[in-house]
Amino acid sequence: ENGLETEARVFLEEYDRRSSEKCFKQASANWNYATDIREETEKIKLQESLEYAKFQKEIWNNITTQFKIRDNFKDPALVRTFKKIAIIGTSASALPEERLKEFQQLKSTMAKIYSTTKTCAYEDATKCDLSLDPDLTEIMKVSRDEQQLRHVWKEWHDKVGGPIRQYYKPYVGFSNEIAKSNNFSDAGAFWLREYESETIKEDIEQLWQTLKPFYQQMHAYVRAKLRDTYGGQITEDGLIPAHLLGNMWAQSWENIYSLVVPFPEKASIDVTDQMKQQGYTPLKMFQISDEFFTSLGLIPMPPEFWKESLLEKPKDREVVCHASAWDFCNRKDFRIKQCTVVTTEDLITVHHEMGHVQYYLQYKDQPMIFRRGANPGFHEAVGDTLALSVITPKHLKEIGLLDSSTPIDDYETSINFLLSMALEKIAFLPFGYLIDKYRWDIFDGTVDSVEPSNYNAHWWKLRREYQGLKPPVERSEENFDAGAKYHVPADVEYLRYFVSKVIQFQFHRSLCLEAGQYDPEDPRKPLHNCDIYRSKAAGSKLAAGLAMGSSRPWPEVMKVMTGQDKMDASAIREYFKPLEDWLILQNAKLAQTPGWQKSKNDLESDA
Numbered sequence: 001e002n003g004l005e006t007e008a009r010v011f012l013e014e015y016d017r018r019s020s021e022k023c024f025k026q027a028s029a030n031w032n033y034a035t036d037i038r039e040e041t042e043k044i045k046l047q048e049s050l051e052y053a054k055f056q057k058e059i060w061n062n063i064t065t066q067f068k069i070r071d072n073f074k075d076p077a078l079v080r081t082f083k084k085i086a087i088i089g090t091s092a093s094a095l096p097e098e099r100l101k102e103f104q105q106l107k108s109t110m111a112k113i114y115s116t117t118k119t120c121a122y123e124d125a126t127k128c129d130l131s132l133d134p135d136l137t138e139i140m141k142v143s144r145d146e147q148q149l150r151h152v153w154k155e156w157h158d159k160v161g162g163p164i165r166q167y168y169k170p171y172v173g174f175s176n177e178i179a180k181s182n183n184f185s186d187a188g189a190f191w192l193r194e195y196e197s198e199t200i201k202e203d204i205e206q207l208w209q210t211l212k213p214f215y216q217q218m219h220a221y222v223r224a225k226l227r228d229t230y231g232g233q234i235t236e237d238g239l240i241p242a243h244l245l246g247n248m249w250a251q252s253w254e255n256i257y258s259l260v261v262p263f264p265e266k267a268s269i270d271v272t273d274q275m276k277q278q279g280y281t282p283l284k285m286f287q288i289s290d291e292f293f294t295s296l297g298l299i300p301m302p303p304e305f306w307k308e309s310l311l312e313k314p315k316d317r318e319v320v321c322h323a324s325a326w327d328f329c330n331r332k333d334f335r336i337k338q339c340t341v342v343t344t345e346d347l348i349t350v351h352h353e354m355g356h357v358q359y360y361l362q363y364k365d366q367p368m369i370f371r372r373g374a375n376p377g378f379h380e381a382v383g384d385t386l387a388l389s390v391i392t393p394k395h396l397k398e399i400g401l402l403d404s405s406t407p408i409d410d411y412e413t414s415i416n417f418l419l420s421m422a423l424e425k426i427a428f429l430p431f432g433y434l435i436d437k438y439r440w441d442i443f444d445g446t447v448d449s450v451e452p453s454n455y456n457a458h459w460w461k462l463r464r465e466y467q468g469l470k471p472p473v474e475r476s477e478e479n480f481d482a483g484a485k486y487h488v489p490a491d492v493e494y495l496r497y498f499v500s501k502v503i504q505f506q507f508h509r510s511l512c513l514e515a516g517q518y519d520p521e522d523p524r525k526p527l528h529n530c531d532i533y534r535s536k537a538a539g540s541k542l543a544a545g546l547a548m549g550s551s552r553p554w555p556e557v558m559k560v561m562t563g564q565d566k567m568d569a570s571a572i573r574e575y576f577k578p579l580e581d582w583l584i585l586q587n588a589k590l591a592q593t594p595g596w597q598k599s600k601n602d603l604e605s606d607a
């Protein structure tokens, strides 16, 4: 080990200590704002993010001067560390201070519009205190009144997307400037660096092409069923109006399960009523989840978690209700903030957030620079993977949420179950892809980025092409409907969720094999019935991968967890195979042709 490497290690010790301190201070300021939205807390949050950016710029300066020849270090971990530190992070510390302040303020303004906008009720135009979470979310979930759904959809998209629109063009400018100063072509390429792959875009497109036929079969079946409920709303163009899918963004359709259930007389996994009858509270939901994790031999939530987390929407102040998990970078303090309600959907979200904290706990002894997911999709897949076991009828019986006498092994029940899972997982795929495809197109200039003259037209072009949806009311360039989805104003990359939906089934298949709960040769042990509950073998296989953080390229981590080193749609297709076969038959019977008309300008562009 030459002198320079020794010097580099001393530098890294110092870096690790200081970046952990800075991270703690920034996380605390962000938490204090997110759990108490006020001028005062916003000011402190902005100050702390400037501090953090200054620190990153200082680090970058002495790395680029002192350790220019980092590449010929012998220790690959040292090379990897310096490469990662050298890309000055999304804290935008590449910008001159004045522009940095402007950028932080702009993001804060967009986030505040999103988190505090209230809307007026359908039945009473003077009642204007309805917030997205829980009010509009609940209406979109339960209402079957097309006019009310249309009103709620329009209120939210007009009152949030519209005001955010003016900030989006400058946001794009800043984002691209930061990317370019880090030697990336644009912000989209800067985001994709986290996947450390020259072919990530092609790989994603390939996965989508593999899964698209299945999505279109489900879309055709749901469209036919919705025609029974909403009649003429479902017109001959084959498109589904975006307000009828049970979710503000039509990103997942599990809330319209009751309108599309294949065998109504059989059991369904919506255990919301059971949870309420049994007096479930948000805290109990988190305790149930913690017990599932520890049953696998994974790490229990530490005392600070239970003491400091915010698990319900407070009554006395404004908070950012969008659920989130927090790592305070001091190896001790980990929290969740969630405006939890007692529903099946939120039980899944609880596991999703707990998955993030489990990952923080597993890699907390890594150096700061490696305390991240192997790639962002890994972080999103942990909780969802465990939730695949929790949500099985077998497991719901085990924890007393499904009556023990309910038959669950027959074919019809499994089709009901698989459809409810597909409404969440398969419906999401085109949405998870298009949120970033939309922003890549804007960042790289393929969408007229000089004037945002077709921001909204492009959004609905993609929504039509990928999801087979159309807006419920007339849209124009006064609107900015992408801005009505949290992650767009919040400047959060979204491809991670598409990746997660694919790899979580690879993780699930591997852990189910490990737990002896699944056997591809045994039809009595199909993948969709697997529950890894209490399997220490599955838990230690998962932990082995999570503990690596981002210290090694993600294919190596995936190999440790699944034996594979590639993203692969075979697991998700195997899980849903019985449903895909059933849908193909059903659509043929209902004479439903999968797919929809390309829009006129699509046809022109095809011409």
Ligand SMILES: CC(=O)N[C@@H](CC(=O)O)C(=O)NC[C@H](CC1(C(=O)N[C@@H](Cc2ccc(O)cc2)C(=O)O)CCCC1)C(=O)O
Pocket (backbone or CB within 6 Å): 251, 322, 323, 324, 325, 326, 327, 348, 349, 352, 353, 356, 379, 380, 384, 497
């Ligand atoms: C400090 C910080 O920001 N921490 C990160 C975690 C980290 O990076 O360490 C974090 O907590 N991010 C918040 C985000 C919240 C949710 C989300 O935004 N979900 C997507 C997509 C989706 C939808 C359904 C689903 O089942 C799974 C995903 C959406 O709602 O569109 C909302 C509820 C679920 C997850 C999250 O947890 O990913």
Ligand SMILES: [Zn+2]
Pocket (backbone or CB within 6 Å): 352, 356, 379, 380
């Ligand atoms: Zn997440």
